[in-house]
Amino acid sequence: MNGIDRIISDLCVQTESKIVLLVMDGLGDLPQDGRTPLETAQTPHLDRLASEGACGLTDPVSMGITPGSGPSHLSLFGYDPTHYRLGRGILEALGVDVNVGPDDLVARGNFATLKEGLITDRRAGRIPTEKNQELCRTLNEALSPIEGAGIRVYPGKEHRFVVQFTRPGLRDALTDADPQKEHKPRAYTEALEPEARDSAALVNAFLDRATEILQGQARANTVLLRGFARYPDIPTMRERFKLRPAAIANYPMYRGLATLVGMEVLEVGPKISDLFSTLERHYSEFDFFYVHIKKTDSSGEDGDFASKTEAITRADTFIPRITALGPDVLVVTSDHSTPCQLKAHSWHPNPFLVHAETAQPDLVSTFSERACSQGYLGRFPAVHAMALMLAHGGKLKKYGA
Amino acid sequence: MNGIDRIISDLCVQTESKIVLLVMDGLGDLPQDGRTPLETAQTPHLDRLASEGACGLTDPVSMGITPGSGPSHLSLFGYDPTHYRLGRGILEALGVDVNVGPDDLVARGNFATLKEGLITDRRAGRIPTEKNQELCRTLNEALSPIEGAGIRVYPGKEHRFVVQFTRPGLRDALTDADPQKEHKPRAYTEALEPEARDSAALVNAFLDRATEILQGQARANTVLLRGFARYPDIPTMRERFKLRPAAIANYPMYRGLATLVGMEVLEVGPKISDLFSTLERHYSEFDFFYVHIKKTDSSGEDGDFASKTEAITRADTFIPRITALGPDVLVVTSDHSTPCQLKAHSWHPNPFLVHAETAQPDLVSTFSERACSQGYLGRFPAVHAMALMLAHGGKLKKYGA
Numbered sequence: 076m077n078g079i080d081r082i083i084s085d086l087c088v089q090t091e092s093k094i095v096l097l098v099m100d101g102l103g104d105l106p107q108d109g110r111t112p113l114e115t116a117q118t119p120h121l122d123r124l125a126s127e128g129a130c131g132l133t134d135p136v137s138m139g140i141t142p143g144s145g146p147s148h149l150s151l152f153g154y155d156p157t158h159y160r161l162g163r164g165i166l167e168a169l170g171v172d173v174n175v176g177p178d179d180l181v182a183r184g185n186f187a188t189l190k191e192g193l194i195t196d197r198r199a200g201r202i203p204t205e206k207n208q209e210l211c212r213t214l215n216e217a218l219s220p221i222e223g224a225g226i227r228v229y230p231g232k233e234h235r236f237v238v239q240f241t242r243p244g245l246r247d248a249l250t251d252a253d254p255q256k257e258h259k260p261r262a263y264t265e266a267l268e269p270e271a272r273d274s275a276a277l278v279n280a281f282l283d284r285a286t287e288i289l290q291g292q293a294r295a296n297t298v299l300l301r302g303f304a305r306y307p308d309i310p311t312m313r314e315r316f317k318l319r320p321a322a323i324a325n326y327p328m329y330r331g332l333a334t335l336v337g338m339e340v341l342e343v344g345p346k347i348s349d350l351f352s353t354l355e356r357h358y359s360e361f362d363f364f365y366v367h368i369k370k371t372d373s374s375g376e377d378g379d380f381a382s383k384t385e386a387i388t389r390a391d392t393f394i395p396r397i398t399a400l401g402p403d404v405l406v407v408t409s410d411h412s413t414p415c416q417l418k419a420h421s422w423h424p425n426p427f428l429v430h431a432e433t434a435q436p437d438l439v440s441t442f443s444e445r446a447c448s449q450g451y452l453g454r455f456p457a458v459h460a461m462a463l464m465l466a467h468g469g470k471l472k473k474y475g476a
Numbered sequence: 477m478n479g480i481d482r483i484i485s486d487l488c489v490q491t492e493s494k495i496v497l498l499v500m501d502g503l504g505d506l507p508q509d510g511r512t513p514l515e516t517a518q519t520p521h522l523d524r525l526a527s528e529g530a531c532g533l534t535d536p537v538s539m540g541i542t543p544g545s546g547p548s549h550l551s552l553f554g555y556d557p558t559h560y561r562l563g564r565g566i567l568e569a570l571g572v573d574v575n576v577g578p579d580d581l582v583a584r585g586n587f588a589t590l591k592e593g594l595i596t597d598r599r600a601g602r603i604p605t606e607k608n609q610e611l612c613r614t615l616n617e618a619l620s621p622i623e624g625a626g627i628r629v630y631p632g633k634e635h636r637f638v639v640q641f642t643r644p645g646l647r648d649a650l651t652d653a654d655p656q657k658e659h660k661p662r663a664y665t666e667a668l669e670p671e672a673r674d675s676a677a678l679v680n681a682f683l684d685r686a687t688e689i690l691q692g693q694a695r696a697n698t699v700l701l702r703g704f705a706r707y708p709d710i711p712t713m714r715e716r717f718k719l720r721p722a723a724i725a726n727y728p729m730y731r732g733l734a735t736l737v738g739m740e741v742l743e744v745g746p747k748i749s750d751l752f753s754t755l756e757r758h759y760s761e762f763d764f765f766y767v768h769i770k771k772t773d774s775s776g777e778d779g780d781f782a783s784k785t786e787a788i789t790r791a792d793t794f795i796p797r798i799t800a801l802g803p804d805v806l807v808v809t810s811d812h813s814t815p816c817q818l819k820a821h822s823w824h825p826n827p828f829l830v831h832a833e834t835a836q837p838d839l840v841s842t843f844s845e846r847a848c849s850q851g852y853l854g855r856f857p858a859v860h861a862m863a864l865m866l867a868h869g870g871k872l873k874k875y876g877a
C-alpha cells in the first residue's frame with residue numbers, strides 16, 4: 076500500500092453504520108437532441124437524493140482514460156487501478172463464472188484450425204457456442220492432471236474459452252501461445268522469468284494434449300492461449316477498511332470482481348427487482364453493500380438511447396426501497412460512461428452523488444452529468460470515493476493531532 | 477523533497493511583494509435550516525474579496541480525511557502532510573507553549589495513582605490544574621540532569637503534562653510507558669530500534685526518579701508517558717520558498733506549528749484586534765504573514781452555531797485593516813472544517829479565496845462553502861495553496877523554457 080492508502084487503512088474503525096454503493100454501470104453519456112439518457116429519463120428519486128446530498132464527477136482512472144470494468148470497479152472499491160492490475164485472463168475467467176483461487180493460473184483460449192502444421196483459422200470458423208460447450212465437455216472428460224496440476228476448461232461464446240490450471244506456485248510471466256497471424260505454425264508459451272519455467276512446461280504439455288484430444292475435429296482441432304494471469308494479490312476490503320462487505324450483482328464478471336476484494340457475494344435472482352429483495356433480506360448482516368445494475372451499460376453498448384433511458388427510469392423507481400432501509404451513506408454513481416454514440420466504454424467522467432446526514436448539500440438539484448459538474452465535490456478520481464463513503468459513515472478517525 | 481516540491485523550490489525568487497494568509501480555523505460547516513454559519517454571518521468585506529478574486533474549495537489532506545491541526549496547517553504552509561508527520565507529543569508540547577528544539581525528545585504525560593505496585597487510576601482522579609502546576613514546580617526543582625540530559629515538565633490541564641528531555645542524539649522510537657489499563661503494574665518504555673536504547677534508559681530513569689519525588693502524594697504519586705516524539709526534521713519556509721515569514725496567532729499550538737516551519741512568531745495580545753495591530757506594526761519587516769483566528773473553530777467544537785456565526789461576522793470587520801495595508805496577495809481560508817453538527821474537525825473541504833491584482837475573478841460573489849464550490853480554482857488539495865500564493869505574488873519563475 077502506498078502512503079495515503081496506508082494512512083486511510085490506519086484510520087479505519089468498524090462501526091454499526093451502513094453504506095450502500097449503487098453502481099449504474101455505464102451510466103454517463105453524451106446528449107442526443109440536447110439531452111443525455113440520464114437527463115431524459117424520469118428520475119424523481121435520484122433528483123431528490125442529488126438535491127439533499129453532495130454531487131460531483133469522477134474519473135475512473137485518470138482524465139481521458141477509458142477503463143475496462145476491472146480497473147473502473149477497483150477504483151470505486153478504493154483500489155488504485157494503476158497499482159492493482161488484473162490480467163486479461165482473470166477478467167475473462169470471472170466473466171464466465173470461473174471461481175478463481177490463489178493457486179490458479181488462468182488464460183483466455185481460442186479453438187483454432189490446424190492444417191498441415193499451420194494455423195489456418197485462429198477462430199475455428201467461429202464455431203457455434205453449443206459446439207464450444209460440447210468440446211469443453213470432451214476436453215474436461217479426457218484431460219487428466221498434468222505434472223500434478225488440475226486443469227479445467229470453461230466455454231465462452233463461439234470459439235472462446237477459459238482454461239484454469241491449479242497447482243501451488245504457478246507463475247504468469249508467460250508469453251502468449253498464439254502465433255497472432257494465420258498460416259503460421261502453432262506457438263508454445265515461453266517463460267519470461269526463470270521461476271515461470273515449470274508453468275510454461277505445464278501449459279505447453281496441455282497444448283499438446285488438447286491438440287491430441289481434438290485431432291478428429293474438422294475445424295476446432297487445436298487451441299491458442301493468451302493473457303496468462305494468476306489470482307491477483309489484493310488485500311481484502313476487510314483488511315483495508317475494516318468493512319464487512321457484500322456484493323449484489325446479476326452478472327458473473329461483477330460478482331467475480333467483488334470476490335477479488337473479499338466481498339461476500341450474495342445469491343440473487345436474474346431480475347433488477349431481485350437486487351433490492353436481496354439487499355433487504357441481508358441488510359442486517361453487512362455494513363457495506365455494492366449493488367450493480369447492468370442494463371444501463373448494455374443498452375449503451377448497443378447504442379440504444381431509448382432503452383438506456385428506460386433502464387434509468389426503471390432503476391429510479393427502486394431508490395425508495397434503498398432509502399426505506401435508512402442507510403447512513405448512499406452513493407449512486409457509475410463505474411465508467413458508455414455513450415450510445417460510441418457503443419463502447421468511454422473516458423467521460425461519472426455522475427456521483429453522496430447522500431448522508433453529514434453530506435454538504437450543494438446547489439445541484441437534479442442528477443445528471445451536467446448538474447453534477449456544478450457539485451460541491453468537484454471533479455475527482457473515483458478512487459477517493461471509498462474514503463468519502465467511510466468518512467460520511469463515521470468510519471474514519473482523525474489524522475494527526 | 478519529492479518531484480513537485482523540488483521544482484517549486486527551484487522556481488522561487490525573493491521579491492518585495494507581500495502575502496497575507498488569513499486562517500479562520502474550522503470555518504467550514506454544514507447548514508442548519510438551510511444555511512451554514514458562513515452563509516448566515518454578515519460578511520460584506522469577505523464577499524467583496526470573493527467577488528473580486530478567485531475562489532475554490534480545498535481538501536487539507538485528501539478527500540474524506542479529517543485532519544488534526546498539525547497536518548492541516550502543514551498543508552496550508554505548503555508541506556505535504558502525508559510526508560511530513562508530527563508526533564502526538566510534539567503537538568501536545570506546542571499546545572502548552574514548550575519551545576521544542578532539535579535536541580529535544582518530548583512526550584505526553586499523565587499523573588497517575590500507584591497503590592501496592594498497581595496503577596489504580598491512570599488520571600490521578602483528575603487532580604485540579606492548580607495541583608498539577610504545583611507538582612510540576614516540585615518536579616522541576618527536585619530533578620537534576622539524568623545521564624547528561626536536561627529534563628523539564630510543563631503542566632497542562634488536570635492530570636496532563638508534557639515532559640521534555642534535552643540531549644543531542646535522542647530518538648523517539650519508543651513504546652508508550654503506560655500500562656493502558658488500570659490495576660496493572662507501572663510500565664517502562666522499550667526501544668523499538670537499537671539506536672533508541674540510550675533514550676529508553678534515560679526515560680526509564682526519569683520515571684523512577686519522578687515516582688520517588690512524588691511518593692508522598694496521595695493521588696498523583698507516579699507518572700505515565702506516551703507519544704514520544706522528536707523535533708521533526710522540516711526544511712524552513714525560507715529554505716523552501718525564499719520567504720521571510722511571520723506568524724501572528726494567539727494560541728500556543730499555532731505559534732508552535734509556525735515555529736516548526738521556521739516562521740518568526742510575533743508577540744501578540746489576547747484579543748482578535750491584537751492580531752491586526754501586530755500585523756500593522758510589523759508589516760514592513762516580513763513578506764509572508766500567517767494570521768490565525770481561533771474562535772471559529774472553538775465555537776464549532778462547542779456546537780455553538782450562533783457563536784460561530786458571530787465570530788465570522790466579527791472577523792469580517794477586520795478585513796479592511798488588512799486591505800488597507802495593500803498586500804499583493806491576500807488569501808482567506810481555513811485549515812479544516814469544524815461543523816457545529818459534529819462538534820469536531822471534519823473532512824469537509826475549506827472555502828478558499830485568493831485576492832490579488834493577478835487573480836482571475838470568477839462567477840463567485842459571496843464567500844461561502846457552496847459559493848466557493850462554483851469558483852475558478854475548483855476543488856484542490858490545500859498543499860497547492862502555497863504555490864498559488866507565491867505565483868500571485870510574482871515569486872515563482874517560469875518552469876522550463
